[in-house]
Amino acid sequence: MAERSTGATTGAAGRVPAADRPDMVRNVVLVGHSGAGKTTLIEALLAETGVIQRIGRVEDGTTVCDFDEVEVRQQRSVNLCAAPTMHNNIKINFLDTPGYADFVGDLRAGLRAADAALFVISAVEGVDGLTRMLWEECALVDMPRAVVVTKIDHQRANFDEVLTSCQDAFGDGVAPLYLPVNGTGLLGLLSQRFFDHAGGTCVERDPDPGQREIIEQYRGDLIEGIIQESEDESLMDRYLSGEEIDSKVLIDDLEKAVARGSFHPVLAAAPGVGMREILEIVTQGFPSPLEHPLPAVTTIDGRPVATLSADPDGPLVAEIVKTTSDPYVGRISLVRVFSGTLTPDMTVHVSGHGLAERGHEDHDLDERVGVLSSPLGKTQRPVAKCVAGDICAVAKLSRAETGDTLSEKDQPLLMTAWTMPEPLLPVAIQAKSKADEDKLSQALARLVAEDPTLRLENNAETHQLVLWCMGEAHADVLLDRLAKRHGVEVEKVDLRVPLRETFGGRAQAMGRNVKQTGGHGQYAICHIEVEPLPSGSGLEFVDKIVGGVVPRQFIPSVEKGVRAQMERGVLAGYPVVDIRVTLYDGKAHSVDSSDMAFQIAGQLALKEAAARVQALLLEPVDEVSVLVSDEFVGAVMSDLSSRRGRVLGTEPVGSASSGGGANGRTLVRAEVPELEITRYAIDLRSMSHGTGSFTRSFLRYEPLPAHLAEKVAAASQ
Template identity: 30%
Template sequence: MLYSTEAIRTIALLGHTASGKTSLTEALLHGSGMISAPGSLERGGTVADSDPLERKYRHSLYSALIHLDYHDTRIHLIDTPGYPDFIGQAVSALSAVETAAIVINAQNGIEMIAGRMMALAQQRKLCRMIIINQIDADNIDLPGLLASIQETFGKECLPINLPAAGGTRVVDCFFNPSGDRDAGRTDFSSVEQAHRTLVDQVVEVDADLMALYLEQGEIEPEQLHAPFEQALREGHLVPICFVSAQNGAGIQELLDVFVKLLPNPTEGNPPLFYREDLSASSTEDRQREIRSVPDPSQHVLAHVFKLMVDPYVGKLGIFRIHQGTVRRDSMLYIGDARKPFKVAHLYLLQGKEQIEVPQGVPGDICAVAKVEDIAFDAVLHDAAEDEHIHLKPLPFPTPIYALAIEPKKRGDEQRLWEILQKMTAEDPCLKVEHQIHTNETVMLGLGELHLRCALERMMEFYKIDIATRPPKIAYRETIAGHAEGHHRHKKQSGGAGQFGEVFLRVESLPRGAGFEFVDEVKGGAIPGQFIPAVEKGIRQALEAGPLAGFPMQDVRVVVYDGKSHPVDSKEVAFATAGRKAFIDAVLKARPAILEPIVNIEIVVPEQTMGDITGDLSSKRGQVLGMQTVQGNTVVISGQAPLAELNDYQSRLNSVTGGRGSYTIEFSHYDPVPPPTQQRMVSQHKVEPEE
């Protein structure tokens, strides 16, 4: 069945691990009649967790695309992982939906990932809602949890239904102003109070409706639809729904909320596209914001937010259509590519199942297979003039947990590299570096489990045996000052020689700014055709800094003078001169080694709190806050150098008797202590240059 854009809803289920997102997805599929019975995580029979590794670990590792049809509406759901190591999959889903639904476990309360995804969704101007799951569990305090949500996320978080009969059913508070008097009272609060608070919040965005409300004392729910959508768009309302994926309480009511109250693509905030003008001088002019129109008759704009690479099926590109209609056999361009590809087959995804469809309209989430040039974050379009359109980048966490890897079998080096390219194409938080100073291939991820799953996938799916070495810390080098550098490269060995001379200066940039190259050469002192060679040489030096061989960052290089020879000047000469002039300047500019500092959140029994905070402080860590959560459990927030957290789980187990856990995420880079820098510099062996 084909659906119009107005009959489509797109929702990402987000939240911490064990909040019940996958079980909720199963319950929604069952409640809508899409499956005969909900699958089980324990038995590995869910639609969303179809990967063998997900069945092995019994929680989601990848985002799963689901669609369901309910009351003449197509609902696209993205079930995302909640484990911090796989948060990149959840972040990428934000670019594909109108609504971010934050799922909170009623027993565990607000956890780290829930808070982080609420903030990211707000930054992307998505409509947000909260789903409190497992309302039938033992030892829960739903009124206390509601108060905690409002204290943490704001008073705009309001219940749209309430639990009743001990969490075995829920009562609507929006379309049912007088309450469900015949079926008994709600477990806490009242329908009338919840309804009144909702209406008060919604009418605040519409002055005329507020005047009518003050005059009449009541507003029909049908009159509230447009201001309700406006309140969602503006973040003035975050509705809360109560459900139990286990016993089905609130599932039908949640489906009704999806259909009747959540925005369709014409009602949500437009996606953050911009057009890049490479000829413009300023950043503001270079990136001009544009607005897509969710109109099926317009030219196509779609965004690739997920890739899947199957060793048997090939590459599958999954995209959200924001404008126009994508039809089978139509021609689409990928980004600034000059040659379009043919949409031979167009699919909707139902977990691992691919369902062929004739077309997709704005709001649809579709997939194409075996298009080798398709890439993550690419914009698909059918008009050549749209080649420089991009979506505002997503704030992915920085991978900092590293392993040096190599194939066990000699001769598999090239095959390993090809496999790594496929895997990093799938996962925006999995990176691969070749470290020149150690001649090692290093894989970086968000945590130990992230890398372990990547290695298992390589061995099980790609049948390659991998040897690994202990985690390496992703140190970096930078400069703390500014200085000038110079090098003349002159080489004569019979026949044509090599000549290039470069004068430059280096300046420090704010932490995290990266690298800037500025050409201020006047009068053709360095001919224009050789400036890219100078930059190339400098970028080569950036890969292995002169102090200890770590990649350099946060440096601006200004090339301002040089000399050339009409016969002997070549690109290789200026690349060499640029590299050595850069090294000369860096060594004069107070070079420093940087180490990654991570945010750490430690969950421990209350009685071990003092031992844990003392241990963290002894590791150059800093305690930033503590919060008591369910029972006698304490959450300790802080920062620490990643280098000090090697085998931290073992230390945590020793102190807490195995009852402690922790999560980390990259925060920033800081200089290492001077004694550490001296030791690292002395251990670095510099290969002599020819």
Template identity: 40%
Template sequence: LSSMKQRLGARPVLMQWPMGQEDEFRGIIDLVSMKAYTYGNDLGTDINEIEIPAEYQGVAAEWHEKLVEAAADLDEDVMMKYLEGEEVTEDELKNAFRKGTISLDVTPVFLGSALKNKGVQLLLDAVVRYLPSPLDVPPIKGLTPDGGEVERTPDAEGPLAALAFKIMADPYVGRLTFVRVYSGALKAGSYVYNSSKGKKERVGRLLRMHANHREEVEELLAGDLGAVVGLKDTVTGDTLVGDGDEPIVLESIDIPEPVISVAIEPKTKADQEKLAMALSRLAEEDPTFRVHTDPESGQTIISGMGELHLEIIVDRLKREFKVDANVGQPQVAYRETITRMVDVEGKFVRQSGGRGQYGHVKIKAEPLPRGGGFEFVNAIVGGVIPKEFIPAVQKGIEEAMQSGPLIGFPVVDVKVTLYDGSYHEVDSSEMAFKIAGSMAIKEAVQKGSPAILEPIMRVEVTTPEEYLGDVIGDLNSRRGHVLGMEARGNAQVISAHVPLAEMFGYATDLRSKTQGRASFVMFFDHYAEVPKQVQEKLLKH
């Protein structure tokens, strides 16, 4: 409880007391009703309500008193009874805590063992008793196509407004779309309009999902959660309204960007197609999971919210889709560039009987600032190279820059000026000038003191103050450059630039250094030249 106060800034109120701990945990004392509950088996199905055993009566009375004090702070009627020494009833306590929970003034704390299914039933009863029902929540707000704001109240007779919050691939019924109905009624067999996509869809069947079974229903009313069979284009975050009703878009679900990526490949060639299909199904289900093919390395890259997230994805591939896959680190998308200006020429001459090939160019190549990309300047005067051959020279240069001389990554941040050359009236062709341009830029990069560039990520770490030194030390050891820090509540936010190559495994390392209490976000910022020792290491590989 003290940890919840310090770390979360919450006001926890203990609602139950355990009878025994760990493997001797045998029951729960409800401090509101002052009754005890014991379990006759490890399935949690045999629950017995009994009087509080004598050895726990003292501690239960002490915590019940604290509970009444907390309730007195939340409700004036309870406060008056408490001050006058009258007994506060069970219902009065429950009503006070419901009011305090909805207003976020207190946080009721319950206990149990999920493994043995003990305490779960009491927790679910408390969810119904203390948490807000749809009627306690303010009307949901949405936007009309013209940008106006409208409200939808939780009224089953009102116009339909529902939000799709999860997609699941079911082996028996196919694609299930989980929805929360905020207003109106969603009926089986009806047509709905997806106002996020601008498409009309037909609702097939409606299911109410239970833990280990599902119940088919004819309609879902305002406040209900359920699953829809038959929606093809609806994805997480889409809004459904009645066909013919005013289209509105409810606040969509904010999907965070993935922070970690790994390469994946099937263990056998036969699984290649199954892997692609399985990954697309999983990406459809989970909007925080992304799949793409790296155009440079050709690897399939999967991205998610952390290493555990991706481990679960790989486990699901094996269990649900029967696809075995190898997972490794992805190749970092390096770049190459030049560091000084060079002047070179490229000459392609071939005579093989009949018409030959002739192309001759002179170029200057100079480095551009980071992020400058590629710039081509045509400085030809006097027609020394006919203008119809200039695009071929540029194309040859651009194609040759797709693979650098050091480690085969694209060459960037270079300005090329074509200033001279010569041609042959018969033998010159577009192909000859393209090859000449390609030869020239390859020589220019070799002579221009080539360097490797690496992607630098902007990393923001949110950590409790006591771990600040460890987190900064770890970022420095990853060749990171700390940009600044700011206090946010009782935590510190560290901003830093860190090379992507050093960030693999960071999620796990950060968790272990901070007892799982720190988090981070990461996004691409810029490319920078790698240090000499890192470049030497890359060249050896």
């Protein structure tokens, strides 16, 4: 890996050809906190290689990731997007990811599509809790990483402080290759040369005495770090004995360590500064698709298949990592090909993806591929093929969704899905007008196809349409897309939590349904006793009729009426649970008694029993596990208590996945009423500065406190 290169770039035309071989491809995802400068860095790299003529604009006047109208209006990245370029005859697919915790689904999709990551950190803002969380996301999938410190030309930039923070947070293997000078120059630690960009072009020269001292201050640690990762065990002894190690040997070992993911070089960048150095790391240090293991692949019925590789002549296995909808073109699928070769107009099998509980239907069907293109913003440049290891955009896959596998129609396969985060913020919505209601179902289906982190729920109990989102920003983006992209106006409504009702004690009551209106009347009288049962018991119906006072054929009718009234509730309109109903007496008429008459009598009896004894409202209680940094544990526990929660305990959680950094975290376990945590995803993010996460699962129902029950009952009236 030479520290400077004049390798071939794309050229002024800005067109990036399709790759012919996997070893000539690099797939690189940019990861970092929002505002760190990921999108600007991609634009600067594209400008450096000639794909665009100036930062921020492609040929059609749009920006690099300009396909989403939300991003244009809000001036922030909320989508995974791809931008290809060429350097040293190697095709590089840069993948830009959102820097918000709400869009971690797109981040994980980017990690799935990439073989290495550029971790982008601002020289002004530095490392925070969310940055550490994103680093751990990369570490969990063993993603090779290099760190790029951006904004080194800012007046408040502090490269040394950020470097120290990175080494503290990310652990061993983090070391600089270049040091910034005044925001316009770079000191190469291996080459011991100074690259001056102050005049607008790069001028290479020997460092002055002061700069040489700075190089010596950092160079020894860098060389030792590289040698520690070397497979040549004699190298350290030679270095410690005073031997000058050849720079080519160091560079070769550096490249291997970066590709393995055991060494994370730190580079510095500003517009026009550091771009060549980043491109060299990408093309020579990062692994090609041939060096990065493929996700597990099975047959449709789950049987394992022989290990595949990035072979253009192998069986086709590709995955849709992002789906977008264009009002004029339709669905556009961003596809990573892992094996085989994808060509236009071929018929592929679409299979996936096991998220039916989120409203995403499973797929097992054939579809015809449309045009293949190289994506860049809204510009789609057609390509003739997409070989194993490459990424392309595919048009007209009308049924396929994010996460689906594309394979040969005669040899259908399925890739193991990447882990999707659980959406934990419920947002209840309703259409603003009848016209909106008519279009809502189709618009929501398109949103679900695009976003596997979204869960769509039609709650049968509360009769509400609920979008389960990752957070408030995620919800806002979804509602914005409904309005602007699909022309459907909706409004948020108060979320109803499904409560339950039960009896607080024993009660006896009579249900009397006697009506004589001429002709065939109604006659049914039943006496019941109701008593509460332990939680989870449901309904226990007991028949104690003797002497035939209620004919045998009408006893099931009474039970049916009781069950119907239990569904409608006896206090506030919520289902009644956990009671024993004993039918012990009654009366019938030889002509006017009927099945329906005794059903109504059973309903009336249950309502009368509820009026004679205290009826209770029950609320769902969830088991909640909250993972936060140690510094936020006190605030989280206090907050859970204020939500009527019961903290069960805490336990420390190791941070080995972070690469050895000192990121102490604690798992807090508690039981919390569901009414109190409908917006907990937002509140926890605020309390933990965006770093906390939690899971929840239904535990049981418990009586709602009297003062809250009175409010609910009054509102239902």
